Amino acid sequence: LTTDNPSEPDSSDRHASAVSTTAEAADLSAGVQTAEELAEARQYGQRQLVCSLIDKALDVAFLAVMALVLARPITGWLTTITENWTLQLLALFAITTLLHVAVSFPLSFYAGFRLEHRFGLSRLSLAGWLWRYVKMNTLALVFGGLLFAGLYWVIWLSGAWWWLVAAAAFFVVSVLAGQLVPVLIMPLFYKIERVETPELAERMSRLAAGTGLSIEGVYRFDLSADTVKANAMLAGLGRTRRVLMGDTLLARFTPDEIEVIFAHEIGHHVFRHIRKMIVVGAIYSTIGFWLVDRLVMAWTGHVDPAVTSAHEMPVYTLPFVMLVLTLFALLLEPLQNAVSRRYERQCDRYALERTGMPAAYVSAFQKLARLNKDDPSPHPLEVFLFHSHPPISERLAMASE
Ligand SMILES: [Zn+2]
Numbered sequence: 001l002t003t004d005n006p007s008e009p010d011s012s013d014r015h016a017s018a019v020s021t022t023a024e025a026a027d028l029s030a031g032v033q034t035a036e037e038l039a040e041a042r043q044y045g046q047r048q049l050v051c052s053l054i055d056k057a058l059d060v061a062f063l064a065v066m067a068l069v070l071a072r073p074i075t076g077w078l079t080t081i082t083e084n085w086t087l088q089l090l091a092l093f094a095i096t097t098l099l100h101v102a103v104s105f106p107l108s109f110y111a112g113f114r115l116e117h118r119f120g121l122s123r124l125s126l127a128g129w130l131w132r133y134v135k136m137n138t139l140a141l142v143f144g145g146l147l148f149a150g151l152y153w154v155i156w157l158s159g160a161w162w163w164l165v166a167a168a169a170f171f172v173v174s175v176l177a178g179q180l181v182p183v184l185i186m187p188l189f190y191k192i193e194r195v196e197t198p199e200l201a202e203r204m205s206r207l208a209a210g211t212g213l214s215i216e217g218v219y220r221f222d223l224s225a226d227t228v229k230a231n232a233m234l235a236g237l238g239r240t241r242r243v244l245m246g247d248t249l250l251a252r253f254t255p256d257e258i259e260v261i262f263a264h265e266i267g268h269h270v271f272r273h274i275r276k277m278i279v280v281g282a283i284y285s286t287i288g289f290w291l292v293d294r295l296v297m298a299w300t301g302h303v304d305p306a307v308t309s310a311h312e313m314p315v316y317t318l319p320f321v322m323l324v325l326t327l328f329a330l331l332l333e334p335l336q337n338a339v340s341r342r343y344e345r346q347c348d349r350y351a352l353e354r355t356g357m358p359a360a361y362v363s364a365f366q367k368l369a370r371l372n373k374d375d376p377s378p379h380p381l382e383v384f385l386f387h388s389h390p391p392i393s394e395r396l397a398m399a400s401e
Contacts, residue, residue, distance in 0.1 A: 026137050027233065028252050028367055028370065028371060030367055033366075033370055037373075041369070044115075049378075049382060052386065059104070060327065062104070063319055063323040064244065066099070066319035066322075067323045070319075071317075071320065074316075075092055075315050085315055086149055086152075088315045089148065090145050090149055092316070093144060093148050096322070097144060102247075113129045116227070121372075121373065123224065123225065123227055124225075128225075133187070135188060139185070151321075152315075155311075155313045156313065158299075158310075159309055163292065164289075167282060167289050168357055171281075171285070174278050174281055179236060179239075182235040183236070186221065186235070190222050195219060197250075203255065203258075203259050204218050204243075207259065207354065207355070211270050217241055217242035217243060218262075219245070221240050221244050223247055224251070226240045228371065229246075229366075230248040230249060230310075230368055231249065232244065232246060232264075232273065233265065234265045234273075237275075238292035243265045245261070253364060256355075256357055256360035260361045264348060264351040266352065266354070267347030267348075267349075267351060268343070269355075270350065272349075273343045276343075280339065282331060291398065292321050292328075295320075296317050296321060333386070334384055334385050337385070338384075340387065340389070341387065344388075345390055352398065354400060357374045361399050362399045365392055365396050366396070369392045376391060378391055378394075
Protein backbone atom coordinates (compact mmCIF):
# COMPACT_ATOMS: atom_id res chain seq x y z
CA LEU A 1 0.00 0.00 0.00
CA THR A 2 1.18 3.45 -0.74
CA THR A 3 -0.55 5.53 1.85
CA ASP A 4 -0.60 9.20 1.62
CA ASN A 5 -0.18 11.50 4.37
CA PRO A 6 2.40 11.80 7.01
CA SER A 7 0.48 9.91 9.64
CA GLU A 8 0.19 6.16 9.73
CA PRO A 9 -3.12 5.01 8.30
CA ASP A 10 -3.53 2.27 10.81
CA SER A 11 -3.24 4.19 14.04
CA SER A 12 -6.82 3.31 14.69
CA ASP A 13 -8.68 4.21 17.80
CA ARG A 14 -11.90 5.87 18.76
CA HIS A 15 -14.80 7.21 20.71
CA ALA A 16 -18.23 6.26 19.46
CA SER A 17 -19.93 8.01 22.32
CA ALA A 18 -18.66 11.45 21.34
CA VAL A 19 -21.16 12.90 18.94
CA SER A 20 -18.72 15.40 17.63
CA THR A 21 -15.12 15.88 18.56
CA THR A 22 -13.53 19.28 18.96
CA ALA A 23 -11.65 18.90 15.70
CA GLU A 24 -14.91 18.27 13.92
CA ALA A 25 -16.76 21.09 15.56
CA ALA A 26 -14.07 23.57 14.55
CA ASP A 27 -14.46 24.85 11.06
CA LEU A 28 -11.84 23.24 8.88
CA SER A 29 -10.22 25.97 6.89
CA ALA A 30 -7.03 26.29 4.93
CA GLY A 31 -4.31 28.73 6.01
CA VAL A 32 -1.33 28.11 8.22
CA GLN A 33 -1.79 26.49 11.62
CA THR A 34 -2.19 28.93 14.51
CA ALA A 35 0.52 29.07 17.18
CA GLU A 36 -1.74 27.04 19.43
CA GLU A 37 -2.38 24.41 16.76
CA LEU A 38 1.32 24.22 16.02
CA ALA A 39 2.17 23.63 19.67
CA GLU A 40 -0.47 20.91 19.86
CA ALA A 41 0.76 19.25 16.65
CA ARG A 42 4.33 19.28 17.97
CA GLN A 43 3.28 17.75 21.25
CA TYR A 44 1.30 15.06 19.45
CA GLY A 45 4.23 14.34 17.13
CA GLN A 46 6.64 14.05 20.04
CA ARG A 47 4.41 11.63 21.92
CA GLN A 48 3.99 9.52 18.81
CA LEU A 49 7.73 9.48 18.31
CA VAL A 50 8.40 8.41 21.89
CA CYS A 51 5.76 5.66 21.60
CA SER A 52 7.23 4.36 18.40
CA LEU A 53 10.77 4.36 19.83
CA ILE A 54 9.64 2.44 22.92
CA ASP A 55 7.69 0.09 20.67
CA LYS A 56 10.75 -0.72 18.56
CA ALA A 57 12.96 -1.19 21.62
CA LEU A 58 10.34 -3.42 23.22
CA ASP A 59 10.05 -5.58 20.09
CA VAL A 60 13.80 -6.14 19.97
CA ALA A 61 14.12 -6.80 23.70
CA PHE A 62 11.17 -9.17 23.72
CA LEU A 63 12.41 -11.17 20.73
CA ALA A 64 15.92 -11.30 22.17
CA VAL A 65 14.61 -12.82 25.41
CA MET A 66 12.41 -15.25 23.45
CA ALA A 67 15.23 -16.24 21.12
CA LEU A 68 18.05 -16.57 23.62
CA VAL A 69 16.29 -17.60 26.81
CA LEU A 70 12.78 -19.01 26.33
CA ALA A 71 12.69 -20.63 22.89
CA ARG A 72 14.60 -23.81 23.75
CA PRO A 73 12.73 -24.71 26.98
CA ILE A 74 9.34 -23.96 25.32
CA THR A 75 10.25 -26.11 22.31
CA GLY A 76 11.47 -28.87 24.65
CA TRP A 77 8.06 -28.83 26.30
CA LEU A 78 6.28 -28.84 22.91
CA THR A 79 8.32 -31.90 21.91
CA THR A 80 6.67 -33.84 24.73
CA ILE A 81 3.27 -33.06 23.17
CA THR A 82 3.99 -33.66 19.49
CA GLU A 83 6.86 -35.00 17.42
CA ASN A 84 5.67 -33.09 14.36
CA TRP A 85 8.04 -30.20 13.59
CA THR A 86 5.44 -28.17 11.70
CA LEU A 87 3.00 -28.34 14.61
CA GLN A 88 5.77 -27.43 17.06
CA LEU A 89 6.71 -24.49 14.87
CA LEU A 90 3.12 -23.24 14.62
CA ALA A 91 2.69 -23.59 18.39
CA LEU A 92 5.95 -21.75 19.08
CA PHE A 93 4.91 -18.97 16.69
CA ALA A 94 1.51 -18.67 18.40
CA ILE A 95 3.11 -18.56 21.86
CA THR A 96 5.64 -15.93 20.71
CA THR A 97 2.93 -13.79 19.11
CA LEU A 98 0.56 -14.01 22.07
CA LEU A 99 3.30 -13.24 24.60
CA HIS A 100 4.30 -10.29 22.44
CA VAL A 101 0.70 -9.05 22.43
CA ALA A 102 0.61 -9.35 26.22
CA VAL A 103 3.88 -7.45 26.63
CA SER A 104 3.08 -4.70 24.15
CA PHE A 105 -0.61 -4.24 24.96
CA PRO A 106 -0.20 -1.30 27.40
CA LEU A 107 1.79 0.65 24.83
CA SER A 108 -0.57 -0.27 21.99
CA PHE A 109 -3.48 0.88 24.11
CA TYR A 110 -1.80 4.14 25.04
CA ALA A 111 -0.55 4.98 21.54
CA GLY A 112 -3.55 3.65 19.67
CA PHE A 113 -6.40 4.70 21.95
CA ARG A 114 -5.51 7.11 24.74
CA LEU A 115 -3.22 9.40 22.77
CA GLU A 116 -5.56 9.64 19.79
CA HIS A 117 -8.46 10.57 22.07
CA ARG A 118 -6.41 13.03 24.01
CA PHE A 119 -5.76 14.94 20.81
CA GLY A 120 -9.36 14.62 19.65
CA LEU A 121 -8.49 12.48 16.67
CA SER A 122 -10.11 9.15 17.38
CA ARG A 123 -13.74 8.23 16.94
CA LEU A 124 -13.47 4.67 18.22
CA SER A 125 -15.16 3.51 21.41
CA LEU A 126 -13.04 1.34 23.68
CA ALA A 127 -14.97 -1.73 22.48
CA GLY A 128 -14.51 -0.64 18.87
CA TRP A 129 -10.79 -0.17 19.37
CA LEU A 130 -10.44 -3.53 21.09
CA TRP A 131 -12.35 -5.27 18.30
CA ARG A 132 -9.98 -3.79 15.72
CA TYR A 133 -6.99 -4.73 17.82
CA VAL A 134 -8.22 -8.34 18.09
CA LYS A 135 -8.93 -8.50 14.34
CA MET A 136 -5.50 -7.14 13.45
CA ASN A 137 -3.65 -9.50 15.78
CA THR A 138 -5.69 -12.49 14.63
CA LEU A 139 -4.73 -11.71 11.04
CA ALA A 140 -1.08 -11.39 12.08
CA LEU A 141 -1.31 -14.73 13.89
CA VAL A 142 -2.90 -16.57 10.95
CA PHE A 143 -0.84 -15.08 8.13
CA GLY A 144 2.36 -15.00 10.17
CA GLY A 145 1.87 -18.66 11.10
CA LEU A 146 1.37 -19.63 7.45
CA LEU A 147 4.36 -17.58 6.30
CA PHE A 148 6.77 -18.91 8.92
CA ALA A 149 5.61 -22.51 8.42
CA GLY A 150 6.19 -21.96 4.69
CA LEU A 151 9.62 -20.45 5.39
CA TYR A 152 10.72 -23.41 7.53
CA TRP A 153 9.50 -25.88 4.92
CA VAL A 154 11.65 -24.05 2.38
CA ILE A 155 14.61 -24.20 4.79
CA TRP A 156 14.14 -27.91 5.61
CA LEU A 157 13.65 -28.90 1.97
CA SER A 158 16.22 -26.77 0.17
CA GLY A 159 19.12 -26.76 2.65
CA ALA A 160 22.10 -24.44 2.13
CA TRP A 161 20.53 -22.35 -0.65
CA TRP A 162 17.20 -21.92 1.15
CA TRP A 163 17.61 -18.14 1.39
CA LEU A 164 17.50 -17.80 -2.40
CA VAL A 165 14.39 -20.01 -2.67
CA ALA A 166 12.79 -18.11 0.22
CA ALA A 167 13.47 -14.75 -1.48
CA ALA A 168 11.82 -16.02 -4.68
CA ALA A 169 8.83 -17.29 -2.68
CA PHE A 170 8.65 -13.96 -0.84
CA PHE A 171 8.45 -12.18 -4.19
CA VAL A 172 5.50 -14.35 -5.26
CA VAL A 173 3.80 -13.77 -1.90
CA SER A 174 4.21 -9.97 -2.15
CA VAL A 175 2.71 -9.92 -5.65
CA LEU A 176 -0.23 -11.99 -4.42
CA ALA A 177 -0.60 -9.77 -1.34
CA GLY A 178 -0.50 -6.69 -3.57
CA GLN A 179 -3.43 -8.05 -5.49
CA LEU A 180 -5.43 -9.39 -2.58
CA VAL A 181 -4.97 -6.84 0.22
CA PRO A 182 -7.35 -4.20 -1.20
CA VAL A 183 -10.07 -6.74 -1.97
CA LEU A 184 -9.71 -9.19 0.92
CA ILE A 185 -8.04 -7.43 3.86
CA MET A 186 -9.09 -3.77 3.58
CA PRO A 187 -12.81 -4.71 3.60
CA LEU A 188 -12.29 -6.43 6.97
CA PHE A 189 -11.59 -2.99 8.43
CA TYR A 190 -13.48 -0.56 6.22
CA LYS A 191 -16.64 -0.35 4.18
CA ILE A 192 -15.43 0.31 0.66
CA GLU A 193 -17.62 1.57 -2.15
CA ARG A 194 -17.16 3.12 -5.54
CA VAL A 195 -17.22 6.93 -5.69
CA GLU A 196 -20.44 7.92 -7.42
CA THR A 197 -20.55 11.72 -7.22
CA PRO A 198 -20.88 12.72 -10.92
CA GLU A 199 -18.77 15.87 -10.56
CA LEU A 200 -15.90 14.05 -8.87
CA ALA A 201 -16.18 11.10 -11.21
CA GLU A 202 -15.86 13.49 -14.15
CA ARG A 203 -12.77 15.20 -12.68
CA MET A 204 -11.22 11.89 -11.84
CA SER A 205 -11.79 10.32 -15.26
CA ARG A 206 -10.28 13.46 -16.84
CA LEU A 207 -7.17 13.13 -14.67
CA ALA A 208 -6.95 9.38 -15.15
CA ALA A 209 -7.24 9.67 -18.95
CA GLY A 210 -4.15 8.32 -20.68
CA THR A 211 -2.61 6.90 -17.49
CA GLY A 212 -4.02 3.41 -17.86
CA LEU A 213 -5.82 3.75 -14.52
CA SER A 214 -9.45 2.81 -14.98
CA ILE A 215 -12.09 5.16 -13.56
CA GLU A 216 -13.72 1.96 -12.29
CA GLY A 217 -10.97 2.04 -9.72
CA VAL A 218 -11.84 5.02 -7.52
CA TYR A 219 -13.24 4.07 -4.15
CA ARG A 220 -14.31 5.67 -0.92
CA PHE A 221 -13.62 4.01 2.43
CA ASP A 222 -15.24 4.90 5.75
CA LEU A 223 -12.18 6.16 7.59
CA SER A 224 -14.57 8.34 9.63
CA ALA A 225 -15.60 5.20 11.53
CA ASP A 226 -12.33 5.38 13.44
CA THR A 227 -10.74 8.78 13.05
CA VAL A 228 -11.26 12.40 12.10
CA LYS A 229 -8.01 12.28 10.11
CA ALA A 230 -8.06 12.37 6.33
CA ASN A 231 -6.14 10.00 4.10
CA ALA A 232 -5.99 8.64 0.58
CA MET A 233 -4.00 5.84 -1.00
CA LEU A 234 -3.21 3.88 -4.09
CA ALA A 235 -3.46 0.14 -3.55
CA GLY A 236 -3.52 -3.12 -5.45
CA LEU A 237 -1.90 -4.57 -8.52
CA GLY A 238 -3.31 -5.24 -11.99
CA ARG A 239 -7.06 -5.67 -11.88
CA THR A 240 -7.28 -4.76 -8.20
CA ARG A 241 -5.42 -1.45 -8.68
CA ARG A 242 -7.48 1.32 -7.15
CA VAL A 243 -7.38 4.75 -5.58
CA LEU A 244 -8.94 4.80 -2.13
CA MET A 245 -10.11 8.11 -0.74
CA GLY A 246 -11.09 8.42 2.92
CA ASP A 247 -14.67 9.65 3.38
CA THR A 248 -13.23 12.22 5.81
CA LEU A 249 -11.29 13.68 2.90
CA LEU A 250 -14.19 13.60 0.46
CA ALA A 251 -16.47 15.29 3.00
CA ARG A 252 -14.24 18.13 4.11
CA PHE A 253 -12.12 19.10 1.13
CA THR A 254 -13.20 21.15 -1.86
CA PRO A 255 -13.48 19.46 -5.28
CA ASP A 256 -10.28 21.25 -6.39
CA GLU A 257 -8.38 20.01 -3.31
CA ILE A 258 -9.67 16.49 -3.84
CA GLU A 259 -8.56 16.68 -7.46
CA VAL A 260 -5.01 17.60 -6.43
CA ILE A 261 -4.83 14.71 -3.96
CA PHE A 262 -6.29 12.36 -6.54
CA ALA A 263 -3.67 13.55 -9.05
CA HIS A 264 -0.97 12.75 -6.49
CA GLU A 265 -2.34 9.19 -6.19
CA ILE A 266 -2.40 8.86 -9.97
CA GLY A 267 1.26 9.86 -9.85
CA HIS A 268 2.01 6.70 -7.84
CA HIS A 269 0.33 4.74 -10.63
CA VAL A 270 2.08 6.61 -13.47
CA PHE A 271 5.52 6.19 -11.90
CA ARG A 272 4.80 2.50 -11.06
CA HIS A 273 5.72 2.99 -7.43
CA ILE A 274 4.01 -0.14 -6.11
CA ARG A 275 5.79 -2.31 -8.67
CA LYS A 276 9.13 -0.66 -7.86
CA MET A 277 8.57 -1.18 -4.13
CA ILE A 278 7.98 -4.89 -4.76
CA VAL A 279 11.23 -5.16 -6.73
CA VAL A 280 13.12 -3.29 -4.00
CA GLY A 281 11.46 -5.62 -1.47
CA ALA A 282 12.74 -8.63 -3.41
CA ILE A 283 16.31 -7.32 -3.21
CA TYR A 284 15.97 -6.54 0.51
CA SER A 285 14.46 -9.94 1.26
CA THR A 286 17.30 -11.76 -0.52
CA ILE A 287 19.85 -9.91 1.61
CA GLY A 288 17.72 -10.37 4.74
CA PHE A 289 17.31 -14.13 4.32
CA TRP A 290 21.00 -14.55 3.52
CA LEU A 291 21.82 -12.68 6.72
CA VAL A 292 19.42 -14.90 8.68
CA ASP A 293 21.13 -17.97 7.24
CA ARG A 294 24.61 -16.78 8.23
CA LEU A 295 23.62 -15.70 11.73
CA VAL A 296 21.37 -18.65 12.58
CA MET A 297 23.94 -21.19 11.39
CA ALA A 298 26.63 -19.40 13.41
CA TRP A 299 24.40 -19.32 16.49
CA THR A 300 23.23 -22.96 16.30
CA GLY A 301 26.84 -23.98 15.61
CA HIS A 302 27.56 -22.42 18.99
CA VAL A 303 24.63 -23.69 21.10
CA ASP A 304 23.86 -26.94 19.27
CA PRO A 305 26.91 -28.31 17.37
CA ALA A 306 24.87 -31.35 16.24
CA VAL A 307 23.10 -29.10 13.74
CA THR A 308 25.30 -28.99 10.64
CA SER A 309 22.92 -28.11 7.83
CA ALA A 310 19.83 -26.00 7.23
CA HIS A 311 17.95 -29.25 6.42
CA GLU A 312 17.78 -29.86 10.15
CA MET A 313 17.23 -26.27 11.31
CA PRO A 314 15.71 -26.72 14.79
CA VAL A 315 12.24 -25.36 15.54
CA TYR A 316 13.57 -23.32 18.48
CA THR A 317 15.45 -21.05 16.05
CA LEU A 318 12.15 -19.37 15.06
CA PRO A 319 12.32 -16.41 17.49
CA PHE A 320 15.98 -15.94 16.57
CA VAL A 321 15.00 -15.74 12.90
CA MET A 322 12.27 -13.24 13.82
CA LEU A 323 14.79 -11.21 15.81
CA VAL A 324 17.27 -11.02 12.93
CA LEU A 325 14.51 -10.06 10.47
CA THR A 326 13.23 -7.37 12.87
CA LEU A 327 16.70 -5.88 13.37
CA PHE A 328 17.34 -5.98 9.63
CA ALA A 329 14.03 -4.19 8.94
CA LEU A 330 14.90 -1.54 11.56
CA LEU A 331 18.28 -0.91 9.96
CA LEU A 332 16.71 -0.70 6.54
CA GLU A 333 13.89 1.64 7.58
CA PRO A 334 15.77 4.92 6.92
CA LEU A 335 16.75 3.72 3.46
CA GLN A 336 13.22 2.62 2.66
CA ASN A 337 11.86 5.91 3.97
CA ALA A 338 14.29 7.87 1.81
CA VAL A 339 13.01 6.02 -1.26
CA SER A 340 9.42 6.60 -0.18
CA ARG A 341 9.96 10.35 0.41
CA ARG A 342 11.49 10.59 -3.06
CA TYR A 343 8.40 8.93 -4.54
CA GLU A 344 6.13 11.30 -2.61
CA ARG A 345 7.97 14.36 -3.89
CA GLN A 346 7.71 12.97 -7.41
CA CYS A 347 3.92 12.63 -7.01
CA ASP A 348 3.54 16.07 -5.43
CA ARG A 349 5.30 17.58 -8.42
CA TYR A 350 3.16 15.51 -10.75
CA ALA A 351 -0.03 16.68 -9.01
CA LEU A 352 1.03 20.33 -9.33
CA GLU A 353 1.90 20.01 -13.00
CA ARG A 354 -1.04 17.87 -13.98
CA THR A 355 -3.71 19.97 -12.27
CA GLY A 356 -2.07 23.40 -12.58
CA MET A 357 -3.79 24.38 -9.33
CA PRO A 358 -1.07 25.41 -6.86
CA ALA A 359 -3.60 27.24 -4.67
CA ALA A 360 -5.71 24.10 -4.22
CA TYR A 361 -2.53 22.09 -3.61
CA VAL A 362 -1.48 24.47 -0.84
CA SER A 363 -4.88 24.56 0.83
CA ALA A 364 -5.19 20.77 0.62
CA PHE A 365 -1.93 20.29 2.51
CA GLN A 366 -2.75 23.02 5.01
CA LYS A 367 -6.04 21.30 5.73
CA LEU A 368 -4.35 17.91 6.04
CA ALA A 369 -1.85 19.34 8.52
CA ARG A 370 -4.63 20.95 10.53
CA LEU A 371 -6.96 17.95 10.47
CA ASN A 372 -4.32 15.32 11.19
CA LYS A 373 -2.41 17.53 13.67
CA ASP A 374 0.82 17.10 11.76
CA ASP A 375 3.92 18.91 12.84
CA PRO A 376 4.80 20.76 9.62
CA SER A 377 8.54 20.73 10.31
CA PRO A 378 9.71 17.89 12.57
CA HIS A 379 13.39 17.47 13.42
CA PRO A 380 15.39 16.45 10.31
CA LEU A 381 16.83 13.43 12.12
CA GLU A 382 13.32 12.21 12.92
CA VAL A 383 12.34 12.69 9.28
CA PHE A 384 15.46 10.86 8.10
CA LEU A 385 14.93 7.90 10.39
CA PHE A 386 11.19 7.42 10.51
CA HIS A 387 9.15 9.44 8.03
CA SER A 388 7.88 7.90 4.83
CA HIS A 389 6.52 11.27 3.71
CA PRO A 390 8.26 14.65 3.44
CA PRO A 391 7.31 17.19 6.12
CA ILE A 392 4.28 19.32 5.21
CA SER A 393 6.43 22.48 5.18
CA GLU A 394 8.56 20.95 2.44
CA ARG A 395 5.52 19.85 0.46
CA LEU A 396 4.04 23.33 0.71
CA ALA A 397 7.29 24.92 -0.41
CA MET A 398 7.15 22.88 -3.58
CA ALA A 399 4.07 24.81 -4.72
CA SER A 400 5.99 28.07 -4.91
CA GLU A 401 8.89 26.60 -6.88
ZN1 LIG B 1 1.79 9.53 -2.00
